[in-house]
Amino acid sequence: xxxxxxxxxxxxxxxxxxxxxxxxxxxxxxxxxxxxxxxxxxxxxxxxxxxxxxxxxxxxxxxxxxxxxxxxxxxxxxxxxxxxxxxxxxxxxxxxxxxxxxxxxxxxxxxxxxxxxxxxxxxxxxxxxxxxxxxxxxxxxxxxxxxxxxxxxxxxxxxxxxxxxxxxxxxxxxxxxxxxxxxxxxxxxxxxxxxxxxxxxxxxxxxxxxxxxxxxx
Amino acid sequence: xxxxxxxxxxxxxxxxxxxxxxxxxxxxxxxxxxxxxxxxxxxxxxxxxxxxxxxxxxxxxxxxxxxxxxxxxxxxxxxxxxxxxxxxxxxxxxxxxxxxxxxxxxxxxxxxxxxxxxxxxxxxxxxxxxxxxxxxxxxxxxxxxxxxxxxxxxxxxxxxxxxxxxxxxxxxxxxxxxxxxxxxxxxxxxxxxxxxxxxxxxxxxxxxxxxxxxxxx
Numbered sequence: 001x002x003x004x005x006x007x008x009x010x011x012x013x014x015x016x017x018x019x020x021x022x023x024x025x026x027x028x029x030x031x032x033x034x035x036x037x038x039x040x041x042x043x044x045x046x047x048x049x050x051x052x053x054x055x056x057x058x059x060x061x062x063x064x065x066x067x068x069x070x071x072x073x074x075x076x077x078x079x080x081x082x083x084x085x086x087x088x089x090x091x092x093x094x095x096x097x098x099x100x101x102x103x104x105x106x107x108x109x110x111x112x113x114x115x116x117x118x119x120x121x122x123x124x125x126x127x128x129x130x131x132x133x134x135x136x137x138x139x140x141x142x143x144x145x146x147x148x149x150x151x152x153x154x155x156x157x158x159x160x161x162x163x164x165x166x167x168x169x170x171x172x173x174x175x176x177x178x179x180x181x182x183x184x185x186x187x188x189x190x191x192x193x194x195x196x197x198x199x200x201x202x203x204x205x206x207x208x209x210x211x212x213x214x215x216x217x
Numbered sequence: 218x219x220x221x222x223x224x225x226x227x228x229x230x231x232x233x234x235x236x237x238x239x240x241x242x243x244x245x246x247x248x249x250x251x252x253x254x255x256x257x258x259x260x261x262x263x264x265x266x267x268x269x270x271x272x273x274x275x276x277x278x279x280x281x282x283x284x285x286x287x288x289x290x291x292x293x294x295x296x297x298x299x300x301x302x303x304x305x306x307x308x309x310x311x312x313x314x315x316x317x318x319x320x321x322x323x324x325x326x327x328x329x330x331x332x333x334x335x336x337x338x339x340x341x342x343x344x345x346x347x348x349x350x351x352x353x354x355x356x357x358x359x360x361x362x363x364x365x366x367x368x369x370x371x372x373x374x375x376x377x378x379x380x381x382x383x384x385x386x387x388x389x390x391x392x393x394x395x396x397x398x399x400x401x402x403x404x405x406x407x408x409x410x411x412x413x414x415x416x417x418x419x420x421x422x423x424x425x426x427x428x429x430x431x432x433x434x
Contacts, residue, residue, distance in 0.1 A: 011421050015414035019395070042397075079420035093314035100310040101412075103395075109416050147423060148416075172423045174416065178236070178320075180259075187430070189422040191415050195318075197232035198408050199326050199365075199391065203296035204228050205406040206364060206389045213404070 006054045013051055014078055016041065021071040033064035080108050086174075087113040087146050089161055090153030091121050091131050094176060098150060099126040109148070113140055116153075134161075141168040148172045155179035162188075223271045230268055231295055233258065238288035250281035297325050303391075304330040304363050306378055307370030308338050308348050311393060315367060316343040326365070330357055333370075351378075358385040365389045372396035379405075 020041055024032060038045035052058050055077055058070050075081055086104075088095045091114045098104075099111050114131045124131045132140065140146075149165045151158050151173060158177035165173065166186045173190045175181055178197075181190055237258055241249060255262035269275050272294055275287050292298055303321075305312045308331045315321075316328050331348045341348045349357065357363075366382045368375050368390060375394035382390065383403045390407045392398055395414075398407055 008418075011418055012414075014421070015411070015417040016397075018417065019414075077421065078417045079424035080417065082424075084416075084420055084423065093317040097310035097314040098412075104413060104416060107413055107416065109413075109420070148419060171426060172419055174419055180233075187426070189419060189426055191419040191422070193410070193412065193415055194232070195315075195410065196321060196324055196326075197229075197236075198410055199301075199321060199324065200232040200235065200295045200297065201225075201228055202365060202389055202391055202406060202408040203301055203326070204231070204294065205408070206301065207296035207299075209388060209404070209406055 010051055010054055014074055017048075017051070018071065018074045018078060018080075021067055021074065024067045025071055029067050031064045032067055037065070083108050083110055084147040085145055086111045086148045086150055087115060087137075087140070088150040088152060089115045089134070089137075089165075090151065091116040091118075091124075091126065092152060095150070095152040096126050098152065099129055102127075112144055112146070115140075137164070138168060141170065146170050148174055150174040150176065151181075152176045159183075162190075227268055227271055231291055234265075234268070235288065235291045235295060235297075238284055238291065241284045242288055246284050248281045249284055254282070300325050300327055301364040302362055303328045303365045303367055304332060304354075304357070305367040305369060306332045306351070306354075306382075307368065308333040308335075308341075308343065309369060312367070312369040313343050315369065316346055319344075329361060329363070332357075354381070355385060358387065363387050365391055367391040367393065368398075369393045376400075379407075 020037070034045040034048045038048055041048070052070075055073070058065055058073060086109055088098055088111060091099070095114065095116075099114055104111070111129055114126060114129050115134050115137055116131055117134045119133070121131045122133055146168075147170070149162075149170045149172070151162065153161065155177040158175070158179050159182050162173055162175075162181045162183055163186070166183060166188050171188050173181065173188060175190055175192045176195070178194055180192075183190065237254065251262040251265045255265055258265070269287075272290070275282055275290060303326055305315055305328060308316070312331065312333075316331055321328070328346055331343060331346050332351050332354055333348055334351050336350070338348045339350055363385075364387070366379075366387045366389070368379065370378065372394040375392070375396050376399050379390055379392075379398045379400055380403070383400060383405050388405050390398065390405060392407055392409045393412070395411055397409075400407065
């Protein structure tokens with residue numbers, strides 16, 4: 001509790017450090033200066049130092065960073081030194097795609113349950129994970145530790161299910177439903193992935209660049 | 218070219234305005250004050266006014282915003298008043314999930330082609346869209362207007378394909394490959410969706426909240 005609050009903007013940059021350090025490690029690089037890292041990542045060295053100083057530094061003046069140590073420390077900061085059990089609510093195309101992603105498991109994110117309301121999916125399995133009907137959710141949560149619930153169902157049902165999940169003791173939601181969840185004063189962290197928002201951001205930049213190109217000609 | 222540069226942070230908030238205004242429109246609301254909109258969206262009224270002033274305002278002091286007009290204007294700003302043709306490179310689980318999303322089409326994002334290197338997928342269709350082999354890409358791009366290429370293939374091949382796509386005249390990439398594309402000095406806009414980064418951000422917050430809960434007890 002003595003820890004100072006670190007801004008989400010800093011946290012949002014940490015997975016990228018983790019990724020680059022992992023690649024350096026694979027390439028057998030043992031030490032890297034903040035200047036070298038800065039060139040590779042295309043951010044300023046001062047940004048890197050500032051970001052990492054939030055967690056106490058890790059570098060020694062003139063020696064640069066120990067890649068393996070820094071990789072592992074950032075992994076710990078990001079909570080990757082422990083397993084996170086995930087359930088997915090909504091086994092449509094996206095839910096199945098996420099269930100089939102083996103890469104998440106290497107990072108400690110393990111999908112342990114899939115839920116849907118469509119009886120046609122009952123008994124089906126995705127990558128060995130059984131699809132259960134939503135009315136089994138309560139029993140399942142009583143019998144398993146669930147750390148993260150992924151919402152890939154229609155937005156109309158997202159609020160009700162999100163609140164039910166929090167009632168069942170789940171404190172984290174990975175939300176793909178295209179809606180801001182109403183979880184007023186509830187003890188839960190939500191991370192949104194709004195794919196159409198991302199497409200709209202892209203189309204804004206397409207139009208902007210296209211008109212710049214036309215004006216250049 | 219006389220337009221001032223609008224920050225990507227502002228642009229990143231616009232799809233959310235668009236979404237809320239669309240919901241208001243569906244509910245039959247014709248006018249809304251920035252205060253009312255602010256309460257619904259859980260941002261300050263001054264933030265709303267500042268954001269919209271980047272595009273010249275749209276509100277009349279004391280009258281609030283005309284919902285339909287603002288919705289349509291933001292749609293135009295975001296380039297949603299025109300069709301964007303999309304191809305998807307990599308027809309694995311995620312590529313298929315994206316191809317099956319009908320919602321994108323309603324926003325003007327139309328998937329017109331699917332490409333893979335796996336001969337087992339040749340001749341297959343997803344929602345009526347034929348899967349083509351990657352060696353047909355050049356011919357396809359010569360015969361169709363492609364506005365956005367979506368990369369859902371392994372990260373190892375992403376750079377080479379991204380550069381090929383730019384060579385073929387595609388100026389926008391929606392990148393799901395877990396890598397920062399190297400497109401040095403090329404005229405292309407990239408929007409990344411890094412799902413594992415999003416999970417890591419979530420797990421950081423899980424660990425932080427868990428330790429706060431434990432300290433409270």
